Amino acid sequence: MVATVLIREKNGAGETATDKTSGTIRFKNADNATVDSNNPMVVPGAGTDYSYIKYIRVKLDTPASDKISNIVAYTDGAKAWSAGVSLSWKTTTSYTTPAEETSIASYTSAFTYTSGSPLTIGAGPYSATGDVGNYLMMVLTVDSTVQPGILSSETMTIAYDEI
Numbered sequence: 001m002v003a004t005v006l007i008r009e010k011n012g013a014g015e016t017a018t019d020k021t022s023g024t025i026r027f028k029n030a031d032n033a034t035v036d037s038n039n040p041m042v043v044p045g046a047g048t049d050y051s052y053i054k055y056i057r058v059k060l061d062t063p064a065s066d067k068i069s070n071i072v073a074y075t076d077g078a079k080a081w082s083a084g085v086s087l088s089w090k091t092t093t094s095y096t097t098p099a100e101e102t103s104i105a106s107y108t109s110a111f112t113y114t115s116g117s118p119l120t121i122g123a124g125p126y127s128a129t130g131d132v133g134n135y136l137m138m139v140l141t142v143d144s145t146v147q148p149g150i151l152s153s154e155t156m157t158i159a160y161d162e163i
Helices: none
Strands: 004-011 014-018 049-050 054-060 068-073 085-092 119-122 130-144 157-162
Touching: 054 068, 054 157, 068 130, 085 119
Parallel strands: none
Antiparallel strands: 004 014, 004 054, 049 130, 054 130, 068 119, 068 157, 085 130, 119 130
16 A cells, blocks of 8 residues: 655644645744744844744654655755745654754754755655654745745655655
């Protein structure tokens, strides 16, 4: 049987999961998975505005007769946004209630990860249902040099091998 895999955003103290498999993640100044214009990122008068941390986790929803392994995340490497806006990633093994980040010193630009050099989220192999691999933590930053307005969308890919 082919595995059913979901990509889920986790929010709140209870780690509430929202399916984002074919959906949109909205970076904002609030801890929720709602894609709306409430709590927008703002261009600060000075310094940097940090989004709330977005936790993404892969869930094996239907048990696989085969296993999945090599869970990775990447972009096309071509950031469409202006200088002063960045998306940064890192992985972690544990979840904490998301908060507005205050530094991205321990993160790496998402646009350095491409299909040829992706970020590994989980090695596997995995065959049991439930969350698998590490959490992908993401933060969007906007600095004071950015012109106000709505950013164009970017595509993130999460891929895995079925073995």
